[in-house]
Amino acid sequence: MPNADADTVVENFSIATDENKLSSLRNQQVVTLPPDCEVWMTGDMHDHRTNFSKLAAAARLGDNPHRHVVLHELIHGDHFDASGAEDSWITLHAAAELKAQHPSQVHFLLANHDLAQIHGEGIMKSGLSVCEAFYKGLKRDFPEAYHKVNISVTEFLLSLPLAIRCPNGLFFCHSLPTDEQIASFDFTVFDRELTGEDYKRRTGPVYQLIWGRNVTPAGVDTFADAVNARLIITGHQPQEMGYAVNGERHIIMASDHNQGVFAPLTTSDEYDVDAVLSRMKKFVAMPAA
Numbered sequence: 519m520p521n522a523d524a525d526t527v528v529e530n531f532s533i534a535t536d537e538n539k540l541s542s543l544r545n546q547q548v549v550t551l552p553p554d555c556e557v558w559m560t561g562d563m564h565d566h567r568t569n570f571s572k573l574a575a576a577a578r579l580g581d582n583p584h585r586h587v588v589l590h591e592l593i594h595g596d597h598f599d600a601s602g603a604e605d606s607w608i609t610l611h612a613a614a615e616l617k618a619q620h621p622s623q624v625h626f627l628l629a630n631h632d633l634a635q636i637h638g639e640g641i642m643k644s645g646l647s648v649c650e651a652f653y654k655g656l657k658r659d660f661p662e663a664y665h666k667v668n669i670s671v672t673e674f675l676l677s678l679p680l681a682i683r684c685p686n687g688l689f690f691c692h693s694l695p696t697d698e699q700i701a702s703f704d705f706t707v708f709d710r711e712l713t714g715e716d717y718k719r720r721t722g723p724v725y726q727l728i729w730g731r732n733v734t735p736a737g738v739d740t741f742a743d744a745v746n747a748r749l750i751i752t753g754h755q756p757q758e759m760g761y762a763v764n765g766e767r768h769i770i771m772a773s774d775h776n777q778g779v780f781a782p783l784t785t786s787d788e789y790d791v792d793a794v795l796s797r798m799k800k801f802v803a804m805p806a807a
């Protein structure tokens with residue numbers, strides 16, 4: 519059982535939600551980081567508690583006020599009990615708590631698992647709904663306060679921005695639409711309020727952005743030019759070796775296993791793909807937190 523009571527959990531999610539929405543770095547669905555800062559980019563975390571702890575400990579955000587950390591797809595991992603309850607709310611809450619403690623330094627990206635959890639359906643694993651398993655974990659751990667905890671989780675997930683930009687042209691988002699979708703993609707999605715239509719399966723630009731797979735380097739070029747990005751870093755597609763290079767302007771990262779990586783970068787240095795790769799660190803090589 520986690521060492522947190524329902525009121526504390528709800529309070530941390532609520533603070534993190536407000537900080538996500540009200541950040542002075544945020545304009546509509548995009549957070550723009552300041553120049554001359556560090557930014558530690560990660561890939562999907564999927565409740566990998568060791569990697570999350572290592573990252574949070576190594577970042578020492580309190581001692582490094584110019585260091586930013588980007589997190590995404592924290593939920594839906596491998597911690598199931600015998601009844602099928604899954605408690606990745608623990609890592610999501612740890613991240614929300616980190617945001618509450620260092621609001622201007624911790625940033626999130628909306629991911630497809632978040633959207634599935636908001637809707638309560640949409641992703642199956644071994645024939646079981648991972649969203650149902652997540653609910654079961656909340657019900658097991660907060661039998662009295664389940665509804666209010668669940669609402670605070672949903673509101674937190676809904677408050678996550680779609681993208682993060684840096685002054686040096688780095689652009690971070692969870693994934694990219696397919697080539698076919700990019701041809702008619704609604705790029706205004708980054709710069710306006712969202713509606714239900716934006717989240718709609720297949721046709722909504724939010725859905726396309728966070729569910730898309732297998733974009734080609736040509737598609738990346740079109741997308742990157744449209745958002746005025748030099749280099750795009752995403753997660754979403756699993757990477758056994760921790761990362762993959764997709765042409766000259768796109769790197770895919772994973773942070774959800776031992777060989778997973780993170781990339782300590784800056785918001786002002788100019789990077790090409792090789793320069794980012796040379797900065798990457800594997801979680802397995804980091805000291806235990």
Ligand SMILES: [Mn+2]
Nearest residue numbers: 629630631754
């Ligand atoms: Mn994903």
